[in-house]
Amino acid sequence: MAAETASLLLSQAFPxxxxxxxxxxxxxxxxGLTSIPAAYTFTPDLHDQVTCVPEGSxxxxxxxxxxxxxxxxxxxxxxxxxxxxxxxxxxMVVNHGVPENLLSSILDGCxxxxxxxxxxxxxxxxxxxxxxxxxxxxxxVSVEKAFYWRDFLKVFVHPVFYSPTKPAGLSEISSxxxxxxxxxxxxxxxxxxxxxxxxxxxxxxxxxxxxxxxIFIANLxxxxxxxxxxxxxxxxxxxxxxxxxxxNGIGGLxxxxxxxxxxxxxxxxxxxxNTGDHLEILSNxxxxxxxxxxxxxxxxxxxxxxxxxxxxxxxVVSPAPELLASSKGNEPAAYAGMKYKxxxxxxxxxxxxxxxxxDRVRIQAV
Numbered sequence: 168m169a170a171e172t173a174s175l176l177l178s179q180a181f182p183x184x185x186x187x188x189x190x191x192x193x194x195x196x197x198x199g200l201t202s203i204p205a206a207y208t209f210t211p212d213l214h215d216q217v218t219c220v221p222e223g224s225x226x227x228x229x230x231x232x233x234x235x236x237x238x239x240x241x242x243x244x245x246x247x248x249x250x251x252x253x254x255x256x257x258x259m260v261v262n263h264g265v266p267e268n269l270l271s272s273i274l275d276g277c278x279x280x281x282x283x284x285x286x287x288x289x290x291x292x293x294x295x296x297x298x299x300x301x302x303x304x305x306x307x308v309s310v311e312k313a314f315y316w317r318d319f320l321k322v323f324v325h326p327v328f329y330s331p332t333k334p335a336g337l338s339e340i341s342s343x344x345x346x347x348x349x350x351x352x353x354x355x356x357x358x359x360x361x362x363x364x365x366x367x368x369x370x371x372x373x374x375x376x377x378x379x380x381x382i383f384i385a386n387l388x389x390x391x392x393x394x395x396x397x398x399x400x401x402x403x404x405x406x407x408x409x410x411x412x413x414x415n416g417i418g419g420l421x422x423x424x425x426x427x428x429x430x431x432x433x434x435x436x437x438x439x440x441n442t443g444d445h446l447e448i449l450s451n452x453x454x455x456x457x458x459x460x461x462x463x464x465x466x467x468x469x470x471x472x473x474x475x476x477x478x479x480x481x482x483v484v485s486p487a488p489e490l491l492a493s494s495k496g497n498e499p500a501a502y503a504g505m506k507y508k509x510x511x512x513x514x515x516x517x518x519x520x521x522x523x524x525x526d527r528v529r530i531q532a533v
Contacts, residue, residue, distance in 0.1 A: 190288070190304050190318045192281055195389035195468075202393055207314050209398045217421065217428045225431065226251035226258035228440075230351060233358050248355070249362030252442050252450075256457030257422050257431075260355070260411070260438040265347045267436045273344045274415050274470055277385040279334035280320055281470075291320070291331045296512055299329040316397040316463045318387040325349060325381035326479075341383060345474070348438075349381055352409050352476040355440065359409075363450055365489060370408070370449065373487065374478035380407070380507070381476055388419060388461060388469040399461030399469075404525065405443035406514045407477030412439040417469035423458040444510070444525045445477060448502045451486035456525065480508035503528045 194200070228248060232240045251258035280288070280302075293301030302320045323329050324345040330338035353376060357367040370376070388399045399419060412420070413433075420439065421428045433439055447456040463469070478484055485504030491497055505528050514524040 190281075190285060191316050192318055192387060192389050193285060195316075195391065200392055203316075203391065203397055207316060208393075208396045209401075215428060216426075217430060220424070220429050225429075226255055227434070227437075228258050228260050228355075229262050230260050230264065230354065231262040234354055245358045245361050248358045249454075252359060252362070252446070252454035255422075255424060256442045256455045257424075257459075258440050259434055260351065260440055261434060261436070263351050263438060265344075265351065265438075269340070269344055269347065270413055270436065272340050273472060274413065276334065276337040276340045277320065277387075277472060278415075278470055280331060280337060280385065281318060281387045283333055287333055290333075293321075297508075299323040299327070300331060302331075315400055316388060316391050317399050317461070318389075320383075320385040322383040323380065324383045326378045345381060345383060348411055348474045349476065351438070352381075352411060352474070355409060356476075359446070359454075363453065363487070363490065365487065369487070369489075374408070374445075374449070374482045374484065374507075376476075376478070378479040379477055380480055380511070381474065382407075384473040384475065386461065386469075386471045386473070388463045388471075390465055390468055391463040392465060394463045394465050397463050399463045402458050402460045404456040404458055405441060405475060406445065406511055406524065407443040407475045408446045408449075410441050410443060410473050410475045412441075412471055412473045414439075414469060414471040417464070417467045419462045419464065419469045420471070421460050421462060428460070443475070443477070445484045445507065447525065448484050448528065449487055451490050451498065452501045453490070477511070478507045480506075480511070482507050484510070499530070501530055503530055 226247060228244060228251065233244045233248075236244065248258070288302050291300050291302045300322050304314070304318050320331070322331070322341070324341065328342055328345065330341050332338065353371060356370045356376070360370040361367050386399070391397045402423065414420070418430065418432055420431045422431055422441065423429070431439060441457045441459060442454055444456045446454050461471070483504045483506050486500045486502055491500060510524060510528070513527065
């Protein structure tokens with residue numbers, strides 16, 4: 168139904184185009200396109216403040232020191248991880264060990280998928296948020312009033328690996344990439360666990376990361392004739408623990424920091440990492456899931472690949488009991504427990520709206 172709705176909107180906006188238009192890529196490549204359809208127009212927020220932070224102020228984590236540094240080096244990195252999660256909810260990871268040619272290959276493979284004919288991409292459209300492979304446009308057109316300048320491919324890659332069968336080679340590349348990135352994520356979560364004063368394996372064991380949900384999300388943001396009126400993805404937080412992102416050298420990611428939007432650039436061969444709702448829940452609010460959004464531009468097509476890492480679907484996530492006890496007495500839990508599968512379905516079935524899903528499990532003080 169979502170794809171048919173998008174097709175109808177686009178065919179009404181451009182009646183001379185084929186009726187099977189189901190992607191922003193097709194719309195963006197329409198001959199003579201000089202404006203965007205009204206359904207894709209967002210009213211600019213005049214109160215939005217976008218800033219560029221001084222170089223070096225965004226936390227940078229040297230992963231090699233986390234896994235193989237001296238005890239002093241590792242202790243310093245663990246501390247820096249904790250500060251990044253507390254102050255930013257965001258950091259860059261360098262020296263992570265994932266080969267640069269693999270990063271390039273997975274970006275090329277996803278470009279190949281988005282370049283497939285529309286009818287071939289439709290083979291992988293999916294119907295439910297827990298379908299292992301889904302492709303489409305916007306986010307959830309069944310509940311949105313304005314649509315996003317974005318096409319996507321979402322694939323579950325762990326604990327069971329899935330992949331589209333097209334284009335040739337994508338499955339093999341995404342399998343290797345997913346495994347390598349999962350190793351980095353689990354290493355980071357070990358350091359984050361220690362930064363909270365917990366055992367390094369605490370998060371891994373408590374949330375059953377051996378069976379943890381890993382979701383591969385490729386996003387295509389085509390060039391837009393009116394980027395100031397369009398939105399790639401609106402402000403939102405992620406549902407899982409950590410999301411690791413790469414992009415094709417085209418900027419567009421903005422994160423919210425101290426009430427302002429910060430445009431984020433990436434160091435060469437680095438991962439951009441943001442904390443998610445379930446790290447906020449587990450830490451009882453010590454670490455905040457970061458709000459972020461994706462912008463579009465008129466000059467270049469942006470491709471990003473986000474790898475979301477969450478608990479196992481059956482894990483009930485609630486604040487770690489060890490963090491609620493202190494010498495001053497018990498700290499009240501700020502969040503109620505919810506099964507990760509239920510939370511995932513809740514977020515993915517509704518429109519993106521800030522931290523609205525996190526509000527569902529937040530316990531209001533009386």
